[in-house]
Amino acid sequence: MTEVVDATAAGRARRERIVVNVLRVSVLVVVIGGWELLTRVGALDPFFFGRPSLVVLQIRDWIRDGTEAGPLWTQVWVTLQEALLGFAIGVVAGIVCGIALGRVRLLSRIFGPYLKVLNSIPRIVLGSIFIVWLGLGLPSKVALAVVLVFFAVFFNAFQGTREVDRNLVANARILGASGRQVTWQVVLPSALTWIIASLHVSFGFALIGAIVGEFLGAQQGLGLLISQAQGTFNPNGVFAAMVIIAVVALAAEGLIALLEKVLLSWRPPQLSGADL
Amino acid sequence: MSTPAIELRSATKRFRTPTGAAYTALRDLKLSVAPGEFCAIVGPTGCGKSTTLSLISGLERVSEGEVLVNGAPVRGIGDGIGFMFQNDAVFPWKSVLGNVAAGPLFRGVPKKDAIARARDWLRRVGLSGFEDRHPHQLSGGMRKRVALAQSLINEPRILLMDEPFSALDVQTRSIMSDELLALWELSRPTVVFITHDLEEAIALADKVVVLTAGPGTVKAAFDVELPRPRRVQEIRFEPAFVELYHRIWESLRDEVQLAYARTTTAA
Numbered sequence: 001m002t003e004v005v006d007a008t009a010a011g012r013a014r015r016e017r018i019v020v021n022v023l024r025v026s027v028l029v030v031v032i033g034g035w036e037l038l039t040r041v042g043a044l045d046p047f048f049f050g051r052p053s054l055v056v057l058q059i060r061d062w063i064r065d066g067t068e069a070g071p072l073w074t075q076v077w078v079t080l081q082e083a084l085l086g087f088a089i090g091v092v093a094g095i096v097c098g099i100a101l102g103r104v105r106l107l108s109r110i111f112g113p114y115l116k117v118l119n120s121i122p123r124i125v126l127g128s129i130f131i132v133w134l135g136l137g138l139p140s141k142v143a144l145a146v147v148l149v150f151f152a153v154f155f156n157a158f159q160g161t162r163e164v165d166r167n168l169v170a171n172a173r174i175l176g177a178s179g180r181q182v183t184w185q186v187v188l189p190s191a192l193t194w195i196i197a198s199l200h201v202s203f204g205f206a207l208i209g210a211i212v213g214e215f216l217g218a219q220q221g222l223g224l225l226i227s228q229a230q231g232t233f234n235p236n237g238v239f240a241a242m243v244i245i246a247v248v249a250l251a252a253e254g255l256i257a258l259l260e261k262v263l264l265s266w267r268p269p270q271l272s273g274a275d276l
Numbered sequence: 277m278s279t280p281a282i283e284l285r286s287a288t289k290r291f292r293t294p295t296g297a298a299y300t301a302l303r304d305l306k307l308s309v310a311p312g313e314f315c316a317i318v319g320p321t322g323c324g325k326s327t328t329l330s331l332i333s334g335l336e337r338v339s340e341g342e343v344l345v346n347g348a349p350v351r352g353i354g355d356g357i358g359f360m361f362q363n364d365a366v367f368p369w370k371s372v373l374g375n376v377a378a379g380p381l382f383r384g385v386p387k388k389d390a391i392a393r394a395r396d397w398l399r400r401v402g403l404s405g406f407e408d409r410h411p412h413q414l415s416g417g418m419r420k421r422v423a424l425a426q427s428l429i430n431e432p433r434i435l436l437m438d439e440p441f442s443a444l445d446v447q448t449r450s451i452m453s454d455e456l457l458a459l460w461e462l463s464r465p466t467v468v469f470i471t472h473d474l475e476e477a478i479a480l481a482d483k484v485v486v487l488t489a490g491p492g493t494v495k496a497a498f499d500v501e502l503p504r505p506r507r508v509q510e511i512r513f514e515p516a517f518v519e520l521y522h523r524i525w526e527s528l529r530d531e532v533q534l535a536y537a538r539t540t541t542a543a
Contacts, residue, residue, distance in 0.1 A: 170335055171365035173353050175379040175430065185378075189369040266369040268412035 050235035058240040068228055069220050072244075079222040080248060082138055082210035086145020087203055094150045094202075095195060098157025102191075103183060108158075115154070123147050124212055131217045141218070145209030149202045153195065160194030161187055193267070196260045203252045207245060279347040281434060281466040282309040282332055286341035289327050301327040303491035304341070309483075311433075312464040316477035318528060319487030320535030325470040326362070328492070329436045332468065333359050345434065358432030358465070360440040366411045366422050372398065373407040375422050379430040397425040400459065417448040421455075428459060435460075437469045441476070453480060453508040461505065474528060478520055479508045486527045489535040496527045 032052050039046040046054065062072040069075060101108040101115075127144045134140035164187050172186045214223025222241050229237025289302040301324040309315045319325050330336035331343045334353040343350045345357075366375045377394035381387065398404055401421040411419055420440060427435060441449045453476060460467060471477050477484045478500055486495045502516060511517055 165365075167361050167363055167365040168367060171359065171361060171426075172367075172378070172382070173335070174333060174357060174359040175426065176355075176382040177378075178382070181382055186367065189367070192369075266410045266412075 046235075047233070048235060050239050054236040055239045055243065058234075058236045059243065062225075062240065067225055069224055075220055075222050075225055076244060076248065078138075078220045079207070079210050079214065079245075082141040082213065082221070083145055083203070083206040085138075086142045086209055087149055087206035089142070090146040090149025090206065091153050091199065091202060093146070094153025094198075095157045097150075098154045098159075098195075099161050099183065099187060099191065102158045102161025103187065115151075119151050119155070123151070124208075127209075127213050127216050130213070136217050136219055141210045141213030141221070144213045145206040148205035148209040152202045152205055153198045156194045156198035157191055160191030163194070164190045192263060196256075196263060199256050199259075200253065203256060204249060207249055207252075211245065278311065280308040280344075281311040281313070281346060282307070282468065283344040283347075284308075284328070284331065284341065285344070287328075287331060287338045287343055288340040289324070289331060289336065290339045300491040302331075303493050305487075305493050307485060307494060309466055309468060311466055314460065314467045314469065314480060314482045315485060316469045316471060316481035316483070317485045317487060318471060318474055318477050318524070319492060320489050320528075320532045321472065321539070322535060323487045323490045323531070324492030325487060326438050328487075329359070329438050329468060329470060332434070333357055333436055354434075356431075356433040358427035358430055358435045360423055360427050360435070360437045362439040362442060364411065364419050364423065366419060366426065368411050370410075371407065372403060372409050372411070372414070372422055375411070376425045376429055379426060383430070393429055394425075397429045401425045401455070416444050417452060420444065420452055424456065424459070431463065432465055434466045434468075437467065439471055440469075442471070442473070449476070450509045456480070457504075457506060457508070474521060474524060475512055476508075478502075478517060478524070479506060479511050484524055486524060486531070489531045489538070495531065496524075498524050498527075 035044070035049070036052045038044040039049055039051040066072060067075055101111060124144075126147055127140070130140040130143040134143060168186050168190065169182055172182050177185065210221065211223035211226070214221035215227050218224045222245055226238050226241045229235070229241065284305050284307040287302055287305045287307075288300065291299045291301060293299050305324075305328065307315075307328070317325055317328065327336065331338055332345065332350065334350045334357075337350075345354055367378065370378065373391065373394050376397055377387075377390040380390035380393055385393075395404075395407065398407060401424055403418060403421055403425070406414065406418065411422065414422065423440070441452050444452060457480065467481075469477070469480060474484075481500055484498045484500060486497070487493065488495045498520065500520060502511060502514065502520075512521075
């Protein structure tokens, strides 16, 4: 009896999956196809709106012939390097400061208001200052990425530290843990759930920092490609750079999801319909 | 008379509520527990039972009065103390073995020795073979065993237990109680066991202390002169047990009703 029910339930789930996939692909076909069609029949002016097929050609050209700033892979690597460096520095600084302020009440009372103020100003405008200070090269982009990443990670690490189960801390202290041991072995692992959640958005912020930095002034990078394409009224170039950035961001997201799986393996698996 | 293992002299504890008002959890509490004695504290909800343990363990400080452990006033968290919490306080990200070895490792025991001792304790609480599991993969009773081994591995001379088995079902609870008594017999630490279950209190303890509805203070203390070793599941049918239960319940009933009346009028 149950087997029959299981079989029909499994069949229904499979059918549902197929329907979802088909609909998903058709959304893509309608949007891209519609865009292509509208620019071909003249309803949309390809001079302003670009055209999907031309975007593909643009990417092919870049891969084959290189960009105005040099080979495409160099541009990707430059941007990625800036984003990764900014991400790493911002994450470490955010975790250290978040946990320090979460653990030491005096620190959070002193710095709390300042951090709120800094967080409320649109930090992207700091990009201009960093270019003035640090020049057109890598450091100014890294600095902008750090600033963007830091706050996202900081607030999560801080909150995660504050939400640590007091029983766990009390238990560790009674078992003989020193303050430092409590921080490393109780607070950090339990705040990690919060911190990792912030990493997902943070890498996006790091990319934004790098690209906006390049946009404001650079000699290489994907942001520069966009700003050059804009300067020559080439919407296809802008879209092509966007596609490349999206691929990079998705790959990074995949890596972070993998990291999450490894670091948080102790958590119970999420209850989902299929397991029940 | 020898020095009591634990002594509270007119201990009063006030907390500041978030609104800024003072809330008195314990008032003028006098309690003395002899070395090796198993003392159960019963009382209605919110009478400051848990606060008593926080004072003894050094997690909280008294507002007035004195708390002495082995004759010395409590300043900070003492060395020879074990604490079993009401809710799971095992570390969810550590394996069973890592949880049990945590105490010795915190105290600087070499890793190899700590692991060996942890394996030994896991065997004693019947969890051999579960070393690599994580707490969420265990049943409630098994998690309690991990917590018990985690506390006992430090060989505390004083074991404080805050309704440790209240989350378990009735059968598991009496099995755990038997196991606790068997382990307690081995080294006979001083135990303060908090519970709202009078049956559990009498079955386990040498002395049952009844607290008043909050602010908590001692209403009465009863010696339990039932022979050991005891079988928790069966002892409750003995006439002496039943008679004692009636006497203590007489004392406890008013407090329970008072506490209940407060919760209904406050709501």
